[in-house]
Amino acid sequence: MDTFRAYELMLTIRYFEEAIERLFLEGRIMGTAHTCIGQEAVAVGVAAALEPRDAMTTTHRGHGHFLARGADAGRAMAELFGRETGYSHGRGGSQMMMDPSLGFYGANGITGGSIPFASGVALDAQIRGTGRVTACFFGDGASNQGVFHESLNIAALWKLPVLYIVENNGYAMSTSTARGLANPHITDRAAAYGIPGVTVDGNDFFAVRDAVATLADSARKGNGPALLECVTYRLSGHSRGDPRVYRTREEEASARLNDPILRMEIALKKNPATNDEVLAAHRQSAQERIDSAVRFAEDSPLPDPASLAGTLFA
């Protein structure tokens, strides 16, 4: 993935998430959403290292992963608006979107619920010899679910081609990692299954991309799964309307200095040809994409309740 494309994808995600926060406040979308502001380098870094044949699963906080993988911002926004043109025709909402044509198997809203699912997609890849690697996103909180343990054990035993990517953003909803993890070093858990455990700076696009590329190559060669911890920070609240009483504004301000988009711009500007005008052009392009997505969503029709009939079973 070209670095400017990566930058623009990160901006697209940021503006998408910011738009959603605004739209909720304005009462123009309903339900709930869990935005990933501040975590864009993980989503795009992973996507940059994967191949088109690969697969991805995510969590409730999945818009960034979906957009990074190539989702259409309009259809994703339309799903949040509850419209017929949304990825799930309005049935799923924020937490329930999948697109197998992108190898994207979304989430289901249960924390950790997709961890075994991703392992199963990897099993299929192994059975069919497709060389497909499955990137399985989840958070520090989800790494405490029992099914995390079960899935990693089986994947290690069977050498499944799956990368377990834990986005350690410091909080499981309101519970800080200090209060949630008896052992704060999540990658220590990898040793329990005899698989590699790697930690990277999740706000460094290049570090994430390079780590995933190495681990994916190894998985593709049949060496089995790995656990990759991407250390980042969730600048948004857990979900919309979260007043964030569990952390200080000072902590957030400090985290903003480490904003992955800011760091990407610093890296891009190392090339003197990349000046503020160039960056501004990308920002504008990303913003236009989001504005257009919102317009598309608002102009889309509501789904017809009668359309539910007959679709329960395949």
Added chain:
Amino acid sequence: MRTITFTQILRETLAAELRRDPSVFLMGEDIGVYGGAFGVTRGLIHEFGPARVRDTPISEQALTGIAIGAAVAGQRPVIEFMFMDFITLAVDQLVNMAAKLHPIYGLSCPLVFRAPPGGGRGYGATHSQSLERLFAGIPGIKIAAPSTATDASGLLQTAIRDNNPILFLEHKLLYPQRFETEDTLPQPIPFGKAKTVREGTDVTIVAWSYMSHLSRQAATHLAEEGIEAEIIDLLTLNPLDIGTLAESAKRTGRVMIVEEGPKTGGFAAEIAAQLFECASDYLEKPIRRLASPDFPIPSAKNLEAACIPTVPGIVALARELVEG
């Protein structure tokens, strides 16, 4: 014609499906060399190998989720839960993933979960339950419950070829029972079609799984008393063939439902509600249910026998409906 056990025909059917479709594979605890806790998969690993008759660690939730992911990606897994009681460990994946895939995402999930429910062997309260009720009300999961060898094979074939998540009940006490069948495996039997096992005019007895097996025996005893019972075997709980049950109710005017699980909140209550909605004008007596008491199934032989419906119990309730 031949005589074959429930276990044997299931094994033959699994083998035939494994041969027919390379995307079918089995997963479960101790199903490989051990052959499964009830011997259903015995020997299959020698023909199909450990990748297609796959032992797993004791991890029901992950096993289920992995099967779901593999199914959506293109395989057709058939999962064995050693005892139906253990399905509780997999409820999240069944309810929140498997059951939601088609209605929400439009994706098919061709997946069969085989599980042995039921008591009668003194295995105790956590190895004897009939938990189909947990899933009967979850939209998106089909449930099949054969009570004869022919039906077991026919329904299992349909289940494996169906593109939805299906719970397939194989009652433990049915496993060693011998049945007369054709020499070759039957054709697939469609879901959603209840079977009128015996025609009768006096009372309709609705049941599934082992209770269906007992109801057939009860019908013989009732006939000796001059009571002609119509025995209906559901075959599938979801889809439920309420039409056949309603037709029978209209003919006999007296309906009883026999369920092995505890009475409160069982599937019999759902059947009764549906029948009352569509056939109440024809009922001469209230719909009755025979079920286990609202209590865990105890282990001691006499305690267990006192809890699970029996042939005499079915006969007594039918007699009460007809004569009382």
